Structure formats: structure tokens, C-alpha cells
Amino acid sequence: MTAEGREERLVSTFATLADALTTDYDVLDLLQLLVDTCAEVLNISEAGILLADSHGTLEVAASTSESNRLVEVMQLSAEAGPCIESFQSGRAISVPDIQQSPSRWQVFVTTALGEGFQSAYALPMRLRDTTIGTLNLMRTQLGTMDDRDVVAAQAFADVATIGILQHRALEDSGRLNAQLQIALDSRIVIEQAKGVVASDLDVPVEEAFVRIRTYARSHQLALREVAARIVTREIRLG
Amino acid sequence: MHETEWDGSSGYPSQNTDLSVQFVSLLPVDGAAVSTLGKLLGSETISATSPLAARIDEMQFDLGEGPCWDAMRSFSPVIEPDLGDRWDRWPAFIDAIRSGGVTSIFAFPLHVGPLQIGAVDLFTQRRLELSADDTDRAARLAEKVSREVLRTALISATSADGLERPFSRRLVHQATGMVVSQLEVSAEDAELIIKGHAFAQGKSMMEIAQQVIDRNLNFRHLPVDGGDQ
Numbered sequence: 001m002t003a004e005g006r007e008e009r010l011v012s013t014f015a016t017l018a019d020a021l022t023t024d025y026d027v028l029d030l031l032q033l034l035v036d037t038c039a040e041v042l043n044i045s046e047a048g049i050l051l052a053d054s055h056g057t058l059e060v061a062a063s064t065s066e067s068n069r070l071v072e073v074m075q076l077s078a079e080a081g082p083c084i085e086s087f088q089s090g091r092a093i094s095v096p097d098i099q100q101s102p103s104r105w106q107v108f109v110t111t112a113l114g115e116g117f118q119s120a121y122a123l124p125m126r127l128r129d130t131t132i133g134t135l136n137l138m139r140t141q142l143g144t145m146d147d148r149d150v151v152a153a154q155a156f157a158d159v160a161t162i163g164i165l166q167h168r169a170l171e172d173s174g175r176l177n178a179q180l181q182i183a184l185d186s187r188i189v190i191e192q193a194k195g196v197v198a199s200d201l202d203v204p205v206e207e208a209f210v211r212i213r214t215y216a217r218s219h220q221l222a223l224r225e226v227a228a229r230i231v232t233r234e235i236r237l238g
Numbered sequence: 239m240h241e242t243e244w245d246g247s248s249g250y251p252s253q254n255t256d257l258s259v260q261f262v263s264l265l266p267v268d269g270a271a272v273s274t275l276g277k278l279l280g281s282e283t284i285s286a287t288s289p290l291a292a293r294i295d296e297m298q299f300d301l302g303e304g305p306c307w308d309a310m311r312s313f314s315p316v317i318e319p320d321l322g323d324r325w326d327r328w329p330a331f332i333d334a335i336r337s338g339g340v341t342s343i344f345a346f347p348l349h350v351g352p353l354q355i356g357a358v359d360l361f362t363q364r365r366l367e368l369s370a371d372d373t374d375r376a377a378r379l380a381e382k383v384s385r386e387v388l389r390t391a392l393i394s395a396t397s398a399d400g401l402e403r404p405f406s407r408r409l410v411h412q413a414t415g416m417v418v419s420q421l422e423v424s425a426e427d428a429e430l431i432i433k434g435h436a437f438a439q440g441k442s443m444m445e446i447a448q449q450v451i452d453r454n455l456n457f458r459h460l461p462v463d464g465g466d467q
Contacts, residue, residue, distance in 0.1 A: 059404035068409065068451075075405040188411050192425050195415020195451075205412055205451065231418060231425050 006041055010152060013037045017159050021166060026222035027183045028190070030163045031062035032213075034135075034156050039064045042149045044137040045117070048074045049125070049160055050083055051133035051180050058087060058133065061183050066194065066209035073112050074136055077122070081108035083134050086122035090131045092154070095120040096144045118142045123154050125161040132161060132180060186224045193227035197237050211237050257285035257383055258358070264379060265372050267344070267360040271295040272383060274348070274356035275310050278438045279391050281356075290338050294359055297334040304331040305345035306357035313354075315377060316345040319367050342366040344373075346380035350388050351421045351431040352460040353438070358383065385430065392433050406444040413447035420458045431457060 020030055031049050038047035048063035048070070058078035060071050077083035081101075082093040095101060096119050101109050112120065121137040135157040137145070145153075164179055190212075197208035215237060216226040229235040261270035269291035273283045281299040286292035298304030305316040305328070318324055319342045321332055342362045348355040358380050368376070410432065417428035435457070436446045449455035 053404075057404060060408075068405075068412075071408065072405050075403070078404075187408070191408050191411030192415035192418065195412040195417075196419045197415075198412070198451075199416040199419035231415060233418075233422070 009037075009041045013041065014155075014159070017163075021159075021163055025163075026186075026224055027164055027179075028062060028186045029216075029223055031160055031183070032223065034160050034163075035062050035064050038135070038137065038153060038156055042137065042153055043139070043146060044121075044149075045140045046070055046138040048136045048138075049133060050074060050078050050087075050136065051125075051164070051183055052087065052131075053184055054181055058083060059184055059187070061133070061187060065206055067204075067206040069115055070138075073108070073115055073117065073138065076108040076111050077120070077136060078134075079108070081105045081112075082120050082122040083136050086124050086134045087131055090124045090126055092124065092150070093122045094144055095122075097142050112138070116140050119144075121145050121150070121153070123150075123157045125157045125164075127161050127165055132164065135160065186227075189231055190223060190227045193230040196230050196233075201237065255285050257386070258287045258291065259285075260379060260383075261358060261360055261376065262287050265360060265368075265376055266362070266366065268362045269294075270358060270360050272348070272356070272358045272387070273299075273306060274387065274391070275299070275306060276354055276356070278353060278355060278434065279387075284387065290340075291359070291361070294335055294338065294340065294343075294361060297331055298359075301328075301330045301334065303328050305343050306359055309345035309347040309357045310349070310354050313347050313349060315347070315373060316343075317368060317373070318343045320365055339363050342368075344368055344376065346376050348380055348384040348387060350384050350427055350434065351417075351423055352457050353388070353431055353434045355384055355388055355434075385427070388430060388434055392430075392437055406447075409447045409451060410443050413450035416450050417457055420456055435460075 016033070020033070035047040035049055038044065046064045049061050050058040051061045052058050060074050063071055063074060074083065082095050086093040098109055098112050098118055098120060117138045117140060119139045119142055123135045124131045125133040125135060135153060137153060164183060193212055194205045194208045197203070197211055198205045201208070201211070212226055212230065213223060216223045219226070226235060230237070257272045258270040261267065269287045271283055271286040271291040271294060273281065273295040275281050283292045283295045286295065295306060298306045305318060309316045321341060321343055325332055340361045340363060342365055344360040346358050348357055360376065413432055414425055414428045417423070417431055418425055421428065421431070423431070432443055432446050432450070436443045439446065446455065
């Protein structure tokens with residue numbers, strides 16, 4: 001992407017996000033839009049957003065690929081890796097060379113390298129003193145991220161944070177845990193729907209997710225809603 | 239292992255006594271017994287309306303034959319309005335319960351999807367032809383009881399087996415969806431089936447989920463286990 005094309009894309013993305021935030025929106029759809037945009041405009045391979053559940057365990061809420069391998073890399077990062085480090089410290093963690101990581105990250109390192117990732121970046125999703133999750137960027141090349149990419153990525157993380165905290169805040173007393181739990185609970189039915197479609201159409205689960213998204217987009221429905229109707233067999237993808 | 243006369247203390251929560259009573263209050267039968275059978279949960283009467291009802295089931299455990307076993311293995315009701323005609327089918331069983339004065343017996347399978355859990359026995363002392371409506375009603379109640387029994391048994395039997403890990407949970411949810419598609423059951427039933435199968439195999443839900451996702455396990459083709467003692 002050229003510099004101008006990139007700036008244009010950034011501006012239009014933030015316009016879309018601002019628009020989403022002023023109307024009724026689904027949190028998961030918003031998070032999905034964010035990770036997809038990250039992958040598109042930043043110089044990275046994959047992106048994922050992890051949110052803390054009510055026990056403080058970080059869980060993948062949205063990711064650019066729904067391949068279980070990628071999700072596992074991110075979950076391992078949330079157990080012992082840059083992701084948990086960023087979450088606990090509330091700071092951005094840059095890992096320009098995954099191979100040079102501390103030994104306590106061994107499982108993450110082995111799995112990430114096995115998937116072809118060389119460097120990683122984890123940014124906190126913070127509102128004042130509270131960190132609610134992290135934005136994780138994975139890259140297949142070595143080195144630190146471009147400064148401008150870091151600024152843009154943090155802006156995305158901030159938008160995601162606001163998007164989650166603002167969502168249904170008026171009707172729901174705005175309890176932070178409740179908001180996060182809503183987003184994470186939506187994952188359950190999406191995973192189930194992926195399984196239904198994967199089995200119905202005999203395709204891999206990541207392909208199943210793509211089909212579900214395509215359907216949701218073309219029918220202008222929230223992912224979560226389409227997923228729920230797939231699981232109850234009201235919708236059958238052909 | 240089984241007492242000849244049921245004393246009502248099977249180790250199951252006491253509210254499960256209601257399980258068999260439901261059948262008697264809904265249908266024109268004299269007694270009912272709900273039992274688990276076979277490998278999955280072991281053979282045990284978990285609810286019976288009378289000592290005779292319990293004894294009818296226990297005889298079947300000991301002899302390895304009878305309407306309960308046939309209903310469970312065939313996944314369909316066994317309807318016998320006149321036991322006197324069926325010496326050929328279960329000679330030892332009929333001989334054993336002769337003193338009870340039972341004429342008609344109806345057994346309905348307890349299963350969730352392909353998982354064989356046990357059976358419910360209904361009996362009358364006078365001869366009874368069970369109407370189509372009553373058969374239907376009993377089958378539906380048996381279906382409901384199946385889930386209840388399996389759920390109760392699994393609560394105490396299974397640990398969280400690694401499901402505190404988000405990645406494991408994710409795989410279990412995906413596998414649940416695949417079982418919904420395989421068996422055309424609800425997500426709730428699908429998860430129960432995975433859990434029950436994990437328990438039967440002595441594996442974690444995560445391991446079973448992985449087999450389903452890898453297409454190495456399809457519950458539609460799950461070999462139906464005869465449920466031998």
C-alpha cells in the first residue's frame with residue numbers, strides 16, 4: 001500500500017469506526033472490523049484482540065484468521081508471552097525477534113516460530129487505570145514496527161476499548177465486567193456455528209467462519225445473530 | 239452388588255425418586271423403574287416406585303436379559319402386553335419375576351443421541367394394551383429423563399478437565415457445533431453427548447473435541463455399543 005493510499009485508508013477507517021460508535025452496533029463485529037483493518041493498513045501479518053474475562057483470563061475475542069493455530073499462538077501469548085506482559089504492565093511490548101525471548105515464554109516461542117512468525121507486538125487496551133485486554137500483532141518478518149504503525153495501532157486499540165465500554169452503557173449500568181463478558185459469550189455461539197458449518201459443508205473451521213461472515217455481510221446482520229441462527233438450524237449455508 | 243429388595247438408597251440425590259413417579263402419574267401403569275444400564279454409567283436402579291419395580295430391573299441386571307436391555311440396545315420401545323406369551327424371548331427373566339404377578343411390561347430406552355444410558359420399565363398386573371398416545375407420552379418423558387440422568391451422573395463424574403483454558407473451551411464449542419450438524423440435535427444435547435462420550439472413554443472433553451474437529455470421530459457413525467455388563 002502506498003503512503004497516500006494508507007493515509008486515506010486510515011482516515012476512512014476511523015470515519016467508519018466513528019460512525020459505528022454513534023449507532024447501534026455489535027461489539028464483535030466492531031472488533032472484527034478493527035483486526036481486519038490492522039492487517040490491511042499496518043505492516044503486519046495477523047492481528048487479534050484478547051479480552052479479560054471475569055476471572056482475569058485473557059481470551060481471543062476477534063482475530064484476522066480463525067485458524068485454530070493462530071488462535072492458539074495468541075492464547076499462549078496470553079499465558080506466558082508478550083500479550084500477558086502487556087496486559088499486566090499496561091504498556092506496549094515489542095518483540096522484534098521472537099527467538100530472543102525470555103525462556104519463560106518457551107511454549108509461545110516454539111508455537112509462534114512453528115507458524116512462521118518472527119516478531120510480535122502487544123498493545124494494552126486501557127481506559128485510565130484499567131486494562132481490559134490487548135491488541136496483538138504478529139509479523140512474519142524480523143524487526144521493530146514502524147513508529148507510525150505503532151501510533152495507528154494504539155489508536156485502534158483505544159477505539160476498541162471505547163467501543164466495548166460504551167456499548168450498551170446506558171441501559172446496562174456500564175459495568176465493565178458485564179461488557180467484556182457479553183463480548184466473550186458471543187464467541188461461544190460463533191465457535192459452535194463454525195463447527196456446524198464446517199461439518200455441514202465439510203470445510204475447515206476457518207473456511208466456515210469466512211462463509212458465516214460473508215452471509216452476515218450480504219444480509220446485513222450481526223455475526224452473532226447469524227451464528228445463533230445457524231446453531232438452531234434456522235439458517236443453513238449452502 | 240445389587241440388593242434384591244430396593245431400599246431407596248441408591249446414592250442418587252433423593253429428588254430422583256420423582257423420576258419414576260412421573261411415569262406412573264402420567265400413564266395407566268402400576269409401577270415404574272428407571273435404571274442405568276451397561277458400560278457408560280453402570281447398571282443401577284436410580285428410581286423405582288415400589289420394591290417390585292426395582293426387583294424387575296435388578297433381575298435384568300443379574301440375568302443380562304429382559305425388556306430393558308432390548309429397549310436400550312435397539313433404541314426403541316419394547317411393548318409386551320402379555321408376558322405369558324414370551325417365554326421364548328426372555329425365559330430366565332420371566333421365570334424370575336413370576337411371583338410378582340406381572341402381566342404387561344413396557345420398556346423405553348434412555349439415550350442422548352447415540353449414547354446409551356439405560357431404560358425405564360413400566361408394568362401392570364392386569365393385561366394392558368398401551369395406546370399410541372400413551373406410548374408417545376412415555377417415549378417423550380423417557381427422552382427428558384435421559385438428559386436429566388446423564389447430566390446428574392456427569393456432574394459428579396467429570397472434572398472441568400482443562401476447560402479453564404480458553405483455547406480448550408473454543409475447541410469444545412466448535413466440536414459441539416459439529417455434533418449439532420452430525421446428529422441434528424440442539425447445542426445443549428451435543429455438548430452433553432461429547433461430555434458423556436469423554437466420560438465413557440476416560441478422556442477429557444478437549445481430547446474428544448479434537449477428535450471431532452480432526453474428523454476422526456463422527457457421532458453419526460459411532461459404533462453402537464451393546465452395553466454389556
